[in-house]
Amino acid sequence: MLDATPKEVSERKALRVNPCKTCQPVGAMYAALGVHRCMPHSHGSQGCCSYHRTFLARHFKEPAIATTSSFTEGACVFGGGSNLKKAVKNIFDIYNPDIIAVHTTCLSETIGDDLNSYIQQLENVPEGKIVVHTNTPSYAGSHVTGFGNMMSGFIKYLSKADAVKNGKIGIFPGFVNPGDMREMKRIAGLMKTDYIMFPDTSGVLDAPMKDHYEMYPKGGTKIEEIVALGSCEKVLALGEVTCAPPAMTLKSKCDVDFDSLPLPIGIEATDKYVMALSHFAKTEVPIALEDERGQLVDVILDAHPNFNKKTVAIYGDPDTVLGLASLVLEMGMVPKYLLTGTPNEEFVKKGQALLDKFGVEGCKVKANGDLFELHQWIKNDKVDLMIGTTHGKYIARAEDIPLVRAGFPILDRYVHSYMPLVGYRGAMRLLELICNALMDRRDRDAKDEDFELVM
Amino acid sequence: MNERERILDKYSARVFKNRKDHIVELDDSGMPKQIAANSRSVPGLMVNRGCCYAGCKGVVLGPLHDVVVLTHGPIGCGYYSWGTRRNKGRAEDGRNFMQYCFSTDMQEPDIVFGGEKKLKQAIKEIVEIFHPECIMICSTCPVGLIGDDTSAVAKWAEETYKVKCVAYSCEGYKGVSQSAGHHIANNGLMKHIIGSGEAKPDKKFAVNILGEYNIGGDGWESERLLKLIGYEVISVFTGDGSYEKIKNAHVANLNLLQCHRSISYIAEMMKTKYNIDWIKINFIGIDETIRSLREVAAYFNDPGINARTEEVIASELEEIEEDREYYREKLTGKTAGIFVGGSRSHHYQNLLADFGIKTLVAGYEFAHRDDYEGREVIPDIKLDADTKNIEQLTVEPDNRYYHLAIDKEHFDALKEKTDLEYYAGMFKDMGDGTITVDDFNHYETEKLLELFKPDIFYSGIKDKYMIQKSGTPSRQLHSYDYSGPYACFKGAINFARDTYMSIFTPAWNYITPPWYSKPTLEGRIGAEAIAGGEQNA
Secondary structure, eight states: OOTTOOSSOOOOSSOEESBSOOOHHHHHHHHHHTBTTEEEEEESOHHHHHHHHHHHHHHHSSOOOOEEOOOOHHHHHHOSHHHHHHHHHHHHHHTOOSEEEEEEOHHHHHTTOOHHHHHHTOOOOOTTOEEEEEOOOTTSSOHHHHHHHHHHHHHHHHOOOOSSOOSOEEEEOOSOOHHHHHHHHHHHHHTTOOEEESSOOTTTTTOOOOSSOOSSOSOSBOHHHHHHHTTOSEEEEESHHHHHHHHHHHHHHHOOEEEEEOOOOSHHHHHHHHHHHHHHHTOOOOHHHHHHHHHHHHHHHHHGGGTTTOEEEEEESHHHHHHHHHHHHHTTOEEEEEEESSOOHHHHHHHHHHHHHTTOOSOEEESSOBHHHHHHHHHHSOOSEEEEOGGGHHHHHHHTOOEEEOSSOOOSOSSGGGSOSSHHHHHHHHHHHHHHHHHHHHHHHOOGGGOOSOO | OOHHHHHHTTSOHHHHHHHGGGEEEEOSSOOOOOOOOSSOOOTTSOBOOOOHHIIIIIIIITTOTTEEEEEESSHHHHHHTSSOSOBOOOOTTSOOGGGOOEEOOOOHHHHHHOSHHHHHHHHHHHHHHHOOSEEEEEEOHHHHHHTOOHHHHHHHHHHHHOOEEEEEOOOTTSSSSHHHHHHHHHHHIIIIITTOSOOOSOOSSEEEEEEEOOBTTHHHHHHHHHHHHTOEEEEEEETTOOHHHHTTGGGOSEEEESOHHHHHHHHHHHHHHHOOEEEEOOOSSHHHHHHHHHHHHHHHTOHHHHHHHHHHHHHHHHHHHHHHHHHHHHHTTOEEEEEOTTTHHHHHHHHHHHTTOEEEEEEESSOOHHHHHOGGGGGGOOOOHHHHTSOOOOOOOOTTTOOOOSOHHHHHHHHHHSOBTOOOOSGGGOOTTEEEEESOBHHHHHHHHHHHOOSEEEEOHHHHHHHHHTTOOEEETTTGGGOOOOSHHHHHHHHHHHHHHHHHOGGGGGSSOGGGTSOOOOOOOHHHHHHTTGGGO
16 A cells, blocks of 8 residues: 655655645535525536535535536636526526525636626526625635635625624634534533524535435525624634634624634633633533533543553644644644645644643644655654544555544545534544544454453 | 426426437337437536546546556646546556545646646656656646646656656546546547557457446456456556556457447547457446357357357356346336446446346436447537547557458458447437436436436435435445446346345335324323313313
8 A cells, every 4th residue: 555655755846645635616615505505606617516516425425516617618718707697597497596606616717707797797696596706716725715715705795794783603613514513503502602603514414314305404504694794793713724714804894803713622622612602602601511521531531541642643624633633632642743735834833832832842743735745754753543534544554553534524434424523522522533443453453362351 | 298398397498408409208119319418518507527637537547557647737636536436456566556646736826827847847756756657647627728738748758757658638628528538538548558568469369448447346357257268358448457558458359348438439549550349348237248258259259269258157147146036036126217427327227127127217427429329320420619629539550560350251240240349329228218318417317206216226426315315225336335346247246236235225214203103292182181170170
């Protein structure tokens, strides 16, 4: 496996090998699926839309609907305006969403399609229906950037500041699974907070099996809620790299203040989330939630000999990696390698700050990296565990390292998208996954005479 | 209103005008049917088609395990086509580049100032780190728009680094589907790779398998049988294929064509250039596998080959006999819908028929008219602008390797009774009120499920979960839902086992909760309660 990867690390200026990121539009498509009765629309070649739907369907094991402008060579020459116009009419005629969320692709960006004017010129939008857009050039940022850009697109078109604030808090959940969004909402509910979560893919990409197919399941942020974001008292931007930019958009458009918080993965980050909600809603933390926290600390103490000082490589999206790093540091592990493919220097600063806080040395933090480089690091200095997305399984197999799957995308396992990583419960689940991976490995490798019944 | 009209009924005049010719009802009247195919999709319809890049890099070139396929473009396209197509491959030296994704990961300045410099640097780094013998460059959308000359870069790379380097201008917007990408890949392989090896055509029973991508190990299963019979498989295009092998593909005596859509171009060009005949075989389905093996044997007309062919057929049949009976009994009378690719929807109908399953509705994503109607329509197909933009390569006979396998008399006799240089298409195996839909979309799929209520629907990942949520078992025929092989005799049993599993898995019985049909609240109400004196309680 990966036998062509040399141990010796050489500088690469142009070649990307085994990326740890993908392009903006898939993030935009995912964000748009978190809006109720929304049709994500890809303004480009058919292939983009097909690839993105495929990836989302493979990760969530759910239908991922989206349409495309189906560019051909002609559209590249004359611009995609005519294709968009036809598409919008057909989408409303046939699929009848309440809103179409257009995102661009490298193709439509390169030819310079002006989506603002295309959308203004649309004559066939039925009464009460809406078309919004965002720019998601695939040659900048990553899928994480695209997620934030699509959020900004909705905000720019829809959010409005009323004269009176609505007493609500906006929660931007970051690029996380429906299971995480559910858990964030459960905690906000326990804190008796009046909130608007945006976007919200729970109830969309974890819709239950019924006796019929619903193209638009009941989940997703409602259009009027996106409008009402403009009158919120405040926004919690969870996942600073992902959600601070759309929070800035809302701030500049509607003057809604925001707090940037890390994704609530691990004890402290969840504490911050809970405290922020408590501070906002002026509610005390209920015993039920405090007990969850206490249980988490309890199991970490119980199980710590199994993971303390174990080294781990964590890779994936910036906010997720930072969250996971925070948890493993709390568990007493050493996050030897922190890597994201997304180009973002904030990630490096924040990662380093976490390491400094726990006084952990000799670790590497890198943004704009790739899995080929991570593999080379591991070849030179091995780790006990890997935590990240499916694409790391090649390295895990090549180097015989246990892998805990977390993040986006996970293409080769089931149920993960229903189970939170966030909150005290999410941390407890992660702890179980980590502990099981390490202990299964110990069982597997033990000689008969060392094989333990009780551990 | 018949089913076809009910599907089309929802469309606006403009969409109706387009879609009506893509939906054909087939009857037993024997009237030839025509279908519109390989034309632009309607913007806004949720189609399953991919793009030119997906056909070129994803399908045809991706499986070449000793080639570094470098995607020149922003990161997405390379990322999505990395390890996602189940084209299995093993490299004897362990250096299998299919496990890797190589991209120039173009950034904004590359788009603004041109990407050739970065492409050259990436190739330099590939050579220094990976030392491949062959590099292929696949362009994504922006590359063609900004005008990077990737062919010139490939030439530069060959001169500078003494590697084989081929550039494919397979930008996603070209053509109308993956099909354009297949064609572009075929052209590049023909121009630069096939015949570039030094091997001499001096073999007796040598074949290439064309259009076999080794999904789930299908190619390995076909190859196993062919080798048992006594054939030498020179190369496979391109499942578990390699530059090392396909450069000598010219030494084969016969090309076995599995996927007509994606690779008939190479079959035709190799006929002209090397005089290698081709035959349309199909290793999907038990009866079809038997037919194919016998027709290939008839081509070589050798007593030993003939005898071994019958021995292998008999022994394979014997091995699967019990399972075949079991699944046939379980599945007979079931009905299916099948929508995939450009050849599979036909191939799998034969396999379904082996187990008594009737196909009610079928269609392709990216086929051309000949895949539906048979090769006899090729002279009548009008080339539109999208097709004309794809290079129509013409080749000349190559005197070094031009060779004769069988004489004209034998060839003509075979052409009468086999699929030698002929493909009949899907329509002739359908009829009886069944419906064929070209370039099907989400809405039409929903409608077909509603109207025909098939017991199982074979398609891909994009509609799998929609179909399943509609209450119909669904299996992917692009990826086999991570199972396989489905080819030949044992593969047929795998397929039947998987189909049976998906139709009969117990969870289908739990969709409706019991409280929908039985009361959950127990108590007394109304007159009964009054009679019990509870009113005064």
